[in-house]
Amino acid sequence: MAPELLTALSNATNITILAPSNEAFTKFANSTLAQKVASDPGLLAAVLQYHVLNGTVTASQITNQSAFVHTLLQNETYSNVTGGQVVEAVKIGNDTVFYSGLLMNATVSQAVGCQSIFLINLLLISAGCKFHWWGDSHR
Amino acid sequence: MQDVNFTGGVIHIVDSVLMVPENVYDTAGAANLTALRGAANATDLLNTLNETPDITIFAPTNEAFNSVEDSLKNVAADELKKVLGYHVVVGTVGYSSILENGTTLETSSGGNLTVTLGENGTVFVNSAKVVVPNVLVANGVVHVIDKYVHTR
Numbered sequence: 129m130a131p132e133l134l135t136a137l138s139n140a141t142n143i144t145i146l147a148p149s150n151e152a153f154t155k156f157a158n159s160t161l162a163q164k165v166a167s168d169p170g171l172l173a174a175v176l177q178y179h180v181l182n183g184t185v186t187a188s189q190i191t192n193q194s195a196f197v198h199t200l201l202q203n204e205t206y207s208n209v210t211g212g213q214v215v216e217a218v219k220i221g222n223d224t225v226f227y228s229g230l231l232m233n234a235t236v237s238q239a240v241g242c243q244s245i246f247l248i249n250l251l252l253i254s255a256g257c258k259f260h261w262w263g264d265s266h267r
Numbered sequence: 268m269q270d271v272n273f274t275g276g277v278i279h280i281v282d283s284v285l286m287v288p289e290n291v292y293d294t295a296g297a298a299n300l301t302a303l304r305g306a307a308n309a310t311d312l313l314n315t316l317n318e319t320p321d322i323t324i325f326a327p328t329n330e331a332f333n334s335v336e337d338s339l340k341n342v343a344a345d346e347l348k349k350v351l352g353y354h355v356v357v358g359t360v361g362y363s364s365i366l367e368n369g370t371t372l373e374t375s376s377g378g379n380l381t382v383t384l385g386e387n388g389t390v391f392v393n394s395a396k397v398v399v400p401n402v403l404v405a406n407g408v409v410h411v412i413d414k415y416v417h418t419r
Contacts (some may be wrong), residue, residue, distance in 0.1 A: 143276040148284045156284040171287075178287050184276045194401065206287055208320040208406035209360055213288060216362075216401055221311040226281060229288035229403055230297050234281040 137244065143200075146215070146226060149237050174206040178228070182212060187224050194218040194227075196245035288403040291324065298402060298411065302332035310348040316355070322407035323361035323372065325354045325380070325392050331414045352376030353416055360407045363400045366390060372405040380416055392416055 156162050165172045177200040185197055198212040207213035211260065216227035224236040288294070292313055303326050307313045316324065326375045339347060352375040359365075361372060370382040384393040390397040392412060399411035 141276070144276045146281050147274070147278055149280050149282055152281060152283050152410055159284075161284070161286065174287050175284070178285055186277055187279070194362070194364055196364055198400075201287065206405060208318070211344060212323055213405070215285060216403070224279065225287065226279075226295065227401070227403070230294060231284045231287035231399075231402060232283065236279045236284035237282045262408070 142182075142184045144183065144185045144197075146181065146234065147236075148179075148180045152234070170203070170205060174201055174203055177201040177203070178213060178215070180213065185217060190217045190219050190224050192219045288405050290371055291322075291409065292406045294402060294409065295403045297328065298326075298399070298409075299324050299329065300411065303327065304352055306332065306347060310344050310351060312348060312351055318406065319357055320406055321360050322404075323356040323359060324404075324407070324409045324410050324418060325356075325395065325397075326355065327395070327412055327415055328398065331395075331412065335415055349376045350415070353378060353380075354412075356380070361410070362408055363390060363397075363410075373382045399418045 165175055167189045180200040182198045182200060195217045196214040197217050198214050201213040218225055218227070226234045229236065286309050292304060305399040307316055315321070333384045339350065355375045359372060366382045368382065371379045371380070373379055380392050382401040385391055390400060390410070392410070395412040395414045395416045397410045398413050402409040404409065
């Protein structure tokens, strides 16, 4: 899948992945965007790239003042912003929220679902990344 | 809330798939900025707005257009194009994070817009108030404003 993305991931240090949860995938699968993506590999790659931020952005670094963080999406067919298309990152109360196109918002959720883990594993292992869960450091 | 770390960085699990920002024409349609879209179409500005890299558009609402419609009704297309150009900045993507009190931006029709920060983080561009900030588009950002800007 998306060779350019895998190349980008395998060469990347200091990136942040915004990984949709199980519920997010279900919602998405039933949307009109999913139909568009299914028939357009370029759009699929663009969507995937848009979920990877250039730089390490932890929850604690995000404040109630909006920050605009570049993503890996630089394909001019879909994005024409120097440095890559951005997402807006902001803290609203205790929630970390990312705004994307048409002011759609995605909130960082506590639940780490199996499906999203599977996708992350697939992406990262195929990109040659080693990774550990935060809990590992506390053994 | 814990971050999930891997050697390449951080993972956040989010509750929605992010939407890649669309072009100005489609975004304006979705945001009901139909008067802006119509004016851009009538003055042949649509391609410029859609395709110029690193653009900032201060987009008047339909109400704002309606309130000046009479004065623009018999204006030549060139003049209308110039008026619209006062609402466009090229070469700087003016996200709210870089708009500070006193920031000036040069518009594509020449002339400057001056940013003022009001109470509660309200942003003014000349005397127009930003009512919806930071609408991302494929080639930059759109801020929706409540009236036409007039350059000083």
